[in-house]
Amino acid sequence: MDTVNSNEQRRIAIIGGGPGGLTLALILQKHGIPAVIYEREQEDKSHERGGSLDIHEDSGQLALKEAGLYEAFQQAARYEGEDFRLMDKTGEIYIDEVADEDMSEGHHRPEIDRGTLCDLLLNKLDQSKIRYGYKLEKIVSLGAGKTELHFENGNVEVADLVIGADGAFSRVRPLLTDIDVEYSGLTMLELNVTADDHPDLAAFNSRGKMFALDDHKGILGQLNGDGRIKVYASFKVEQDWLDTIRNDKPQEMKAKLLELFHDWNESLQNYIRYAEDVILPRRIYMLPVGFRWERNSGVTLIGDAAHVMSPFAGEGVNLAMLDALELALALVRNKNTAEAIEEYEEKMFKYSSEKADESNQNLILCFSDHAAPNLANLMQSYHNKYEQQT
Ligand SMILES: Cc1cc2nc3c(=O)[nH]c(=O)nc-3n(C[C@H](O)[C@H](O)[C@H](O)COP(=O)(O)OP(=O)(O)OC[C@H]3O[C@@H](n4cnc5c(N)ncnc54)[C@H](O)[C@@H]3O)c2cc1C
Structure with missing residues (x-):
């Protein structure tokens, strides 16, 4: 089995141009590793998809630093967007946090609109490496780490490494597992x-x-x-x-x-x-908490395709960007694609299952009895833990 391809030789296909796929392509580009994004939409639709995202210091922000976009992110981010109010149905307030607008003052999770974030990434990407109107329909393993991609528009491509960054209803995931969302x-x-x-x-x-x-x-x-x-x-x-x-x-x-x-x-x-x-x-x-799949030497997943979870830990986009960072750096370190996938997946399975568990616990808590005071207590305990660590 020949999976020892040099970065110049291996054809890397990223399925999906959401925040995960765009971050991955940009970090690879920065390290001189060519990759092509295949996106099902005819143009970027990020502005129409969902709202503001809080970008965490230990995940999303790390990826932006590696992509060379941290200063641009700081300019675009809304630091006052960290204001947080928690109440019950009567309007009784349990938490009323007012963020400091000074960006040097301990901001761990500033907000940015999804469209603005994707614009930052897109503007730095080599546009010839994004194919719009390419909806993946079918994926076929050819053996020896090679994979054939069939698109709805009739095109067929072969890749040495396919990365499913195509969200919750991934068309890449069924090649790796029977487990579904x-x-x-x-x-x-x-x-x-x-x-x-x-x-x-x-x-x-x-x-x-x-x-x-x-x-x-x-x-x-x-x-x-x-x-x-x-x-x-x-x-x-x-x-x-x-x-x-x-x-x-x-x-x-x-x-x-x-x-x-x-x-x-x-x-x-x-x-x-x-x-x-x-x-x-x-x-x-x-996806089930602790979800993982059988290793394939030429296919892997990042972001929601790998670990979609409820939005109640605010981690989805952050994990997608952290996955992009970890996978890109594993590919930089390892010329052998299979070894790069193994290095990335072992790390990712661990942190993503921890976050999936947290997100699931938060979902249960937020829709149980006495949710507002219980969430306030939980957040206070996180806050105390963070204060002790810093
Ligand atoms: C209501 C709601 C609120 C949320 N709030 C937050 C939050 O506050 N903080 C947070 O971190 N996360 C939040 N999330 C989660 C976050 O939106 C996702 O985790 C994040 O967008 C995942 O990024 P991704 O790149 O993996 O996938 P996606 O953003 O889903 O992008 C997938 C891309 O793949 C493309 N695609 C799909 N299928 C195909 C195909 N067959 N062929 C080619 N292309 C394809 C899509 O068009 C899309 O561009 C929220 C989610 C929801 C539903």
Whole structure:
């Protein structure tokens, strides 16, 4: 089996141009290792996908440093976005953190909009290395570490190393395992409120995140850099609940949500009342905690494809970027592709299962009895631990 390819010879295919795939391609590019991204969309759609992301010091920020983007990130990041308010359905506040806007003052998780983050990465990438309109349909192992990629547009490519960075419903993952994502039991409806049009709600929300948790439900608000408050009305419900409501009738959906949150504080209900008429339903899926796969000498996964988890540890994008960093550096260190994959996967399986477990525990806590005071206690204990370490 010849998997000892030099970096110049090996054809590296990255499936998916989300934050994970883009970070990987950029770090490889920086080290002179060519790779091609195949992205299913016709153009970058990151601005339309989800809201603000907090980028952690020990993962996402490390990857940005390696990619040569840390200063640009600091310019674009919103340090005040670390404001955090936690309350119950009556509006009783359990945590009210106000972030220091001075960026030298201990900022561990500044916020950036997903679109802005992806623009930073994209602007530094050699554009000839991104193929848009390439949706992977089928992947076939040819043996000896080589893999054939069949795209919906009819193109077929062969690669020496395929990296699945194609998110929760990865088309690469089935080559490595029969295990698939499971519905976590949580459904979130994403709404948007224009903050300037509703100064009362903007003040209530603060400059960052507001979590209201009670009765096994949640209203989460998050101010984005584009002036919108992204709202996630969240609740535990059967997987097919969404099939019972009409996606094309936002007024009906809002009425249904107001019914669900009928005994919540008026300001919290305003997150739904004030919302615009585009509502995005999201079922939250996850891979089992501790998920891993049989090693393949020419195929691996990063980001959500490798370990999609609920967003309740705020780790998804950070892990995708950390995976990109770890895999890129393993490829720089090892000319032998199989050895690089082994080095990366052994490290990644360990840290990702720890975070998947944390995310799962947080999901359970946030939708159990007394969620707001219990989450406040947990966050206080993390805070104390961090203070002791520094
Ligand atoms: C509601 C919600 C809130 C979240 N909040 C946070 C948060 O606050 N903090 C955080 O860290 N994370 C958060 N996450 C998680 C975070 O969004 C993901 O973990 C992160 O986007 C994963 O990056 P990725 O590059 O692995 O995958 P993705 O961002 O999913 O990108 C995958 C890319 O692959 C492309 N693709 C898919 N299929 C194919 C195919 N067959 N062929 C070619 N291309 C394909 C897609 O078009 C996309 O561009 C949240 C997630 C949700 C749902």
